[in-house]
Structures are given as structure tokens and as C-alpha cells.
Amino acid sequence: MIKNYLATTLRNLSRNKTYATLNILGLALGITCSMLIFLVVKFELSFDTFHSKKDQLYRINTHVQFQGETGRLPNVPFPFIEALRNDLPEFKQATVTNYVSGGLVSINREGQAPARFQEENGITYIEPQFFDLFDYTWLEGNPQTSLKDPRSVVLTESQAMKYFNETSPIGKTLRLNNTYDLKVTGILKDFPANTDFPFNVLISHTTLKEVYSEETRNNWGNLNYTTQGFVVLPEGTNLKGLETKLSAFTRKYMDEEGAKSRSYVLQPLRTIHFDELYGNYNNRIVARQTIWALSLVGAFLLITACINFVNLATAQAVKRAKEIGVRKVLGSSRRQLFWQFIYETAFITTIALVVSIVLTQAALPALRELLGLEIYFTPLEEPVVIAFIIGLLVLVSILSGFYPAMILSGFNPIQALKSKFATQRTGSLSFRRGLVVLQFCISQVLIIGTLVVTSQMDYFQNKSLGFTKDAVLTVPLPGAQNLNFETMRSELKANPGVEEVSFSNLSISSAANQRTFFTFAKKGGAVESFVTSLKFGDEHFLEMHQVKLLAGRNFIKSDTIREFVVNEAMLRQLGIKSPEEAIGQYINLYDRIKAPIVGVVSDFHVTSLRENIDAVLMASSNRSYRTANIKLNATQMKEGITHVEQVWTKKYPEHVFSYQFLDQTIANFYREEQKTSALFRIFSGIAIFIGCLGLFGLISFITAQKTKEVGIRKVLGASATNITLLFFKEFAFLVVIAFLIAAPIAYYVMNSWLENFEYQVEVGVGVFIIAVGISLVIAACTVGYQSVKAALANPIKSLRNE
Incomplete structure (x- = not known):
């Protein structure tokens, strides 16, 4: 039976190459976008989930009350963690990190001038206890002893190769900021890309005794962003109770007024990547709203592709009517025909899925460059990706195939053989119009979003900041x-x-x-x-x-x-x-x-x-x-x-020269927004293209249904222009309905996004006029070919009865 289904499917696709190509292309684009978005979302949700104690790890954040305002800081005083371990048994598993980010690293090489590396990030001071809380792979050295002594340093594998160009630099020395000689005591496997701890050069925390004075190290009033505290707590711990205990603990080391102004919040590790309030060492926050919005866009694009398939499939109903009639006369049941069309859809979806896998691999390098993320498509190594692909195949096959299969399998064989069947028997035209409205609604939301984001980016670039930023170079002075x-x-x-x-x-x-x-x-x-x-x-x-x-x-x-x-x-x-x-x-x-x-x-x-x-x-x-x-x-x-x-x-002969243009520094404030703008443009373009395919399917269906009506109108004197306008008016009406639905949705969503900025553009009427104008032009171009073709057809052939 399946072999027969496959043969019939291949025969049908070979006879309708245009139909097959449009369906495969539409589905492939929708699946590709969904797959790319899935990879981005999966990557963002995976940050620091590889630690075995991830569900028990917390960061200690400090709240400071001043002048009626609350300062929310992701750090603790320098001596806080050591005192905490000594005083409160609940916090025995705690550690402190001091991430200084950048610095000058010098390597003395025999017979050569010293090699100097100006590191912009990756340098941190940590305790051996860090590796009791967080999981990283040691290639050489020991987590308990390698960072115990002052002036010891552990490097990641790639950093060791960068500095020493050899696999085992244990015992070698590097110099930090032309001040401290550090001995290499261990090598770590490179930290994964999905971590908010971007450490490459890990220096023993005891070295800070030489960097900071004793007064600074014992200062409970100073809250330096580099100093962050982490703790492991048993599952089911009463966090509020421990936070209260931390506030009481502070009173032992601070005066009454200072302690009274302090309170603490235990933040789960799994939320750090998404929390804009406290930030992280990566200085890159991805709001959960952004993740879910991106997921929604992926779902919309997939739905758009499925709608396109439904419209194209039902548009083919007229051509396949006699085939269905013959099959029913020869004994095929509706159930058999239903599954025939479902298998046909699954076969087309499988082809589209294969094409989308190729497109995904081809698009990933550009996506990595655009977003600056280490995203890879490795389904053989990741069961969740395989599950997603299988789920896509099943879901798309059902969403795309169910309605056409119900319609096509329900034809009356006598009427089908005589080509006399009512419009409703080839599927509700109103339903298909509704699908097109939904497609254009999605497209217009994306168009409006693209226009608003682009306008906001232009506003950032052109708004007067109160000073001159052009051609200004900023150079650090060590x-x-x-x-x-x-x-x-x-x-x-x-x-x-x-x-x-x-x-x-x-x-x-x-x-x-x-x-x-x-x-x-x-x-x-x-x-x-x-x-x-x-x-x-x-x-x-x-x-x-x-x-x-x-x-x-x-x-x-x-x-x-x-x-x-x-x-x-x-x-x-x-x-x-x-x-x-x-x-x-x-x-x-x-x-x-x-x-x-x-x-x-x-x-x-x-x-x-x-x-x-x-x-x-x-x-x-x-x-x-x-x-x-x-x-x-x-x-x-x-x-x-x-x-x-x-x-x-x-x-500064012993340092490395670096600089940045002031206007580029300012542009970097909005890197994530620039990425959002680029994604909006790409996805709205794809949604429009897929929507055009669906519109093409619907106009094909309508022109087939109105063949005789067009013939009669021409005989009665209607011009080709009149008939073309007749079709266009119908689709312009659908675009306007879609706009009326999309406009308030887009207005609400984009106003919510703009609330992130103190200074923002107005979502004015012009944006909506441009959006509906673009949609009407696209609809006119898509409808034009088929409507003109119908208008120019010979009315004699249109009116001839078979």
C-alpha cells in the first residue's frame, strides 16, 4: 500500500512541477527559519546548564539603600565570602571570584623580544573552592592545589597555546601588567561558549594580597563589581530565611547605619543569563521575553509555510478531481484517499526537510557572524535536535496535510468525473481567504516591527548627544x-x-x-x-x-x-x-x-x-x-x-597599543538592538515571500473557479483591465482586513519594546501607512500574473462545455 502511495505521489509531483516546487520551497523556508531559531533559543537556554550543581548554585547580590533609592548590585564586599564560610555553616560551600577582565600579559621567550598580549577580557582571580561548585575539565594540574599558592595561574588550553605554542607549559612563567610574575600550574579545557564565566587566565585568589592593600581587602563598605560571591544550597532551602540571616551576619562587621542599609538576594544561577537587573561577567543579557518572542516568530513562520501548503494543495483540487473520481469508482474508500494525501504531504515535507537541513547548514555561518554566537547544527551529537526535526516532520505533515486530505478525499465521484462540483466541495473559499488574512497579518506585524526597530536604530545614530563624537579616538593610558x-x-x-x-x-x-x-x-x-x-x-x-x-x-x-x-x-x-x-x-x-x-x-x-x-x-x-x-x-x-x-x-614601550573610535563605542551600546533589527528584516522578508506563495495558490484557485464568469464578462464587454482590477480588489480587501488585525497587535508589541529606552521614536501613523502600502504592492505583484492570464484567456474556450 505504501509503495502504491509513493508511486502515486511521485507521478503527481512530476506532472505538477510548479506546484511541487512552490510547496517544497515554501515549506523548506518555513522549516529552515524554525530550525535556525530553535538553534538560537536552545543555545541561549543552555547557558551554564552543564554544571552538575546548577540547580543548587546561587549568586549573592547586594541591595544598598541610599536617599530612598535601592542600588541593586551583583557583588559582595571583598572579605564577605571568607567571613561567611567561617561564621555560617549553611554557607560552607561558597566561593568568590574577582573578574578584572583585561590586562597586559607578557611572555619572555629565549633569544627573542618579549611577546605581549593586551587581553580585553578573560582574566580573573579565583579560589580552589570554585571548582567544588562549578564543573570544568582539568587537562593538567589539580583543582585543590594548583591555585592554592600566591602567583600561580591556570590557563585554558587555547590560551596556553596562544602564549607558549606548546601543549604543556606547566612551570613556565608569564608576567601580568609588567608587575607580577605568575607560574603556570594547570591547564583547563576551554570553557564552553554557553557560559557567563568567560575565564581564560585564572589567577590564584591569594595573589590579591599583593595587588590590594590590607585596608582594601578588609573593607566591608566597598562594593566592587568584579567581586562576586557564589554558594551551593540544598534543594528546598528557605531562601528568604537565609537572606534575612545574611543581613544579620553583616552587622557583625559593619557599623549599625551601614549594616542597616544592606540586604541580600540569593539569585539562582540559571537566571543570571537573562537578568537585566544584575548583569553578568559577559556583559551580555538576553531577556526571556526576547527568547519567547523569537520562538513565536519561528512558530509564525512555520504556520505561514503550512498555510501556503494548504492554499496550494486545495488550488490543485480542480485538477485532481477526475483522479479522485476514478479512484472512488474503482473502490477506494475515503479513508484510503485521506491517508494517500497525508502520505503525499509527508513525502513533500520530507523533501522540504532535507532541503531545509542543507539551507540551515549554509545559513549558519552568516547567522554566527550576525549574532556573534557559537551556534552549530550537529543533530547526530544532540538527541534534542533529532527530536526537534522528527517533531517538525510530524507537525508540519499534519498541519499542512489534514485539511486538503479531508477536502480532496470527500469529493463525490460522479460530480468529480463530470467536473461538476460546488465550490464548497473543494474546500471553503472563506476558510482559505481566512488563511491568507492570517499570513498577511503575520507579515504585516513583522513589517511594522522592522520599520519601528529600524527607525529606533536611525534615531540612535542621528540624535544629538550633546557633544561631538565624530573622528574622536579614545586611547587607554597605562x-x-x-x-x-x-x-x-x-x-x-x-x-x-x-x-x-x-x-x-x-x-x-x-x-x-x-x-x-x-x-x-x-x-x-x-x-x-x-x-x-x-x-x-x-x-x-x-x-x-x-x-x-x-x-x-x-x-x-x-x-x-x-x-x-x-x-x-x-x-x-x-x-x-x-x-x-x-x-x-x-x-x-x-x-x-x-x-x-x-x-x-x-x-x-x-x-x-x-x-x-x-x-x-x-x-x-x-x-x-x-x-x-x-x-x-x-x-x-x-x-x-x-x-x-x-x-x-x-x-609605553612595554605595552600594546589599542584604541577605539568614540562613535563606535556609542554604537556598541546598541549591538543587541542592531542584531534584532537585522533579524526582523530577514524574517519579515521570508514571511512576505512565503505569504506570496500562499497568495499565488489562492489566486490560482479563484481563477480556476471563475473561468466561466470571466468568459461571460469578456463577452459582455469587460476589458482585461476591468477583470484584473476585479481580482485585485478582492485581495486588497483581504490585505486591509489583515492590516486591521495586525496594526493593534504590532502597536502594542513595539511600544512594549520601546519602553526599554528612555529616548525613543513615536510609533506614528506613517509606519502603518507604509506597512499596508508595502503589503498592497506585494499583493498586486503576486496577483497580477494569474489575474492577467485569466483576463487575457480566450472566452470561447472558457465557456465551452465538455
């Missing part, structure tokens, strides 16, 4: 304490490729943001405390970035803080009504530096547009400068960068 800034500035400006130079603690806008508290006495009021962003820059800093001065003057050159310049947001925070009123008023910083406000500048963005403009306190203090900001001549940028590198290398 060991700036002993640098003569004026000499270096003169040397850098000696080349015509360099227009201006200033020095600061951070670039004017960066992901890092130094915040601190200060006190201020309002007129007629008590002294109050406030929190602010703090920026140190030289006397050229504001002028080079073209920050507008509203009142007063710029700060003068100074080795220490002597005066302040503030922005408009600071005035609003302090309750000062005008820039002129602020001049001469005093701010007390750190409870030890009291200095006047000498200038007020217009607001500018120190971080991304997700956040509101912060109050900013600016001062000159060359002891704090760690960054050179260099304005290049746009016509001589290459020469300017070469000159900057030469001057920098002369000052």
Missing part, C-alpha cells in the same frame, strides 16, 4: 600617574592629522560610569546628600567635545579638584532654577573636598539612550586621567592614527 600630560599633548598635536587632545578618567560617553555621592546645602535648607556621575577631564575636555557652556566658565588646569562644572540635570537635582544662580555655590565631595561651581553646561548623554540624562559633576584632576581623547583631522585620519601609535609606543 601608568598615567607619572605622565607629563602637557608634553604628550604637544607631541600628539605635532602631526597635522591630530587636531586636538584632551585627557580624562573615562571617555565622555562610555559603558563604564563612575558614580559617587556628595552633599549640598540648599538655600534656606539643611545639608542633603545626592548621587551623581563623576567625570574628570583637563581644561580642553569640554571644548574638544563641543559641550555648550550655558553660564560661568570652564574649569582651569589643576592637579587636584578645586572647582566644579555641572550640567542642567544637576541643577534640577539640586533645585536650582537657573544656570546663573548655580555659579559660586559650593559642593562637598567625599565629605572632604569643598569646591565652588564655576560653570554650567548643557545636558549630554554619558551612557546609552536607554537611560535618562544623569546629573554630572566635572572637575580637573590629572591624578585620575586614564584616557586620551584625540580629535583627528577627517582628511588625514590614517596618518593621524599612525602618529598617535608612534607617540604612545614611545611612552
